Amino acid sequence: MTNAELLNAAAAHAIRYLETLESRPVGATASLAELRVGLGRPFPETGEDPARVIEDLVRDAEPGLLSSAGGRFFGWVVGGALPTALAADWLTSTWDQNAATNATAPAEAVVEEIAGAWAREMLGLPSGASFAFVTGSQMGHVTALAAARHRLLRDRGWDVEAKGLAGAPPIRILATEGRHESLLRAARLVGLGTGAITYVASDTVGRMDVAAAAEALRQSAEIATIVWLQAGELHTGAFDRFAALCPLAKSADAWVHVDGAFGLWAAASPKHRYLLEGADQADSWVTDGHKWLNLPYDSGLVFVADSLAHQGSFAQTTSYAVPVDGFRNQKDWNPEWSRRGRGFAAYAALRALGRAGVADIVERCCAHADRLVNSLGALPGAEVVASPVINQGLVRFLAADGDHDHRTDAIVARVQEQGEAWFGGATWGGKRVMRVSVCNWSTSDRDIARAIATVREAVADCAH
Numbered sequence: 001m002t003n004a005e006l007l008n009a010a011a012a013h014a015i016r017y018l019e020t021l022e023s024r025p026v027g028a029t030a031s032l033a034e035l036r037v038g039l040g041r042p043f044p045e046t047g048e049d050p051a052r053v054i055e056d057l058v059r060d061a062e063p064g065l066l067s068s069a070g071g072r073f074f075g076w077v078v079g080g081a082l083p084t085a086l087a088a089d090w091l092t093s094t095w096d097q098n099a100a101t102n103a104t105a106p107a108e109a110v111v112e113e114i115a116g117a118w119a120r121e122m123l124g125l126p127s128g129a130s131f132a133f134v135t136g137s138q139m140g141h142v143t144a145l146a147a148a149r150h151r152l153l154r155d156r157g158w159d160v161e162a163k164g165l166a167g168a169p170p171i172r173i174l175a176t177e178g179r180h181e182s183l184l185r186a187a188r189l190v191g192l193g194t195g196a197i198t199y200v201a202s203d204t205v206g207r208m209d210v211a212a213a214a215e216a217l218r219q220s221a222e223i224a225t226i227v228w229l230q231a232g233e234l235h236t237g238a239f240d241r242f243a244a245l246c247p248l249a250k251s252a253d254a255w256v257h258v259d260g261a262f263g264l265w266a267a268a269s270p271k272h273r274y275l276l277e278g279a280d281q282a283d284s285w286v287t288d289g290h291k292w293l294n295l296p297y298d299s300g301l302v303f304v305a306d307s308l309a310h311q312g313s314f315a316q317t318t319s320y321a322v323p324v325d326g327f328r329n330q331k332d333w334n335p336e337w338s339r340r341g342r343g344f345a346a347y348a349a350l351r352a353l354g355r356a357g358v359a360d361i362v363e364r365c366c367a368h369a370d371r372l373v374n375s376l377g378a379l380p381g382a383e384v385v386a387s388p389v390i391n392q393g394l395v396r397f398l399a400a401d402g403d404h405d406h407r408t409d410a411i412v413a414r415v416q417e418q419g420e421a422w423f424g425g426a427t428w429g430g431k432r433v434m435r436v437s438v439c440n441w442s443t444s445d446r447d448i449a450r451a452i453a454t455v456r457e458a459v460a461d462c463a464h
């Protein structure tokens, strides 16, 4: 087989996969143990035929794939891949650019400059904000915290890049209990530690209590502070009250960070944009292209208002990959050296969608989430725990014997087994709930109807 035949065969498998998503079980059909048997073998002494390797990979991996690329996957908040973005992503792998610098990847440097500026404009962020294309929100948080650490300590006469944190003035982070766990790892990685986090009270949908935040800022006011806010709470999709919290934090000289992994995209929609009022006053923002924008994975974006603090934490020079002055040099903003050209898929998707196209995805997903949560909540014995603010909601199922948690888990498991749709479980406010996230560009009215029908069946199967 020629290389061209090999690549065509792979493309044919990819296209067949996408075209059969309609009829595939949404969950995996093989267990991890079965997958290990299918894929496992002794490390081969000599190489195998490439065509055979790819054929086997397709056969042995497919039973272990979740159909999250399709329209009936409502677990976590994952999103699919727009065909335009996927096409650009294929080319990204093909072109094999090392996106570290503008010397190693000139086209990618320029594409990032353009796509980052488009995203910044669409998200309503300050035009002077710097940005980086990172793996995801997790590394976006690390990048933003490094910039925050730089500025907060520089203001206290401490050069953290040279001296590290040992002996440095302390930094604390004010957050709510509903924060995504990636905050904890970001705090670990930048050397602040999870002990630096102080939790501030929140309301029933997870929004930070403004009076409690004011009180927390007053206490130990001399300590350098990062206020961690959310645009789209993980379970409920709730937005912090930026218009009240940002000025409050600013008046205390705190750095405000916004975790908008999925929710920041609401800025594209005239209907939902009000949720982000005041968020442009923050110091750093993180979002994922691989969630609501529906780019393939490995596509987070971080923005920093104080570009000098951002650059001060990352820029370096070398003698062997000298960037061209006056053009964006990716490594000055990113935590990585060698990496994939993440800008190409973002550029292609944003161009193909335009502001109206992104708004349309956001508004369709929100409308689907609303219909799904309300329809599921109206099933016999069901209850809406959180109505969608945007594309997220929570439902639970009551049991005659009072063990609602058990019945809710049983119904979630039953739906996953049926394979028509996929929802996950979680604990919210001490109760087991079914999470409903609609984040895929391709979800249709028919997908929503199929999802409601399969949950209705599961509810009937799992007796009260």
Ligand SMILES: *Cc1c(COP(=O)(O)O)cnc(C)c1O
Residues within 6 Å of the ligand: 077, 135, 136, 137, 138, 139, 180, 182, 232, 233, 234, 259, 260, 261, 262, 288, 300
């Ligand atoms: C998904 C998510 C993250 C983590 O993002 P990754 O892209 O997985 O690193 C952080 N915060 C929130 C609110 C999320 O939904």
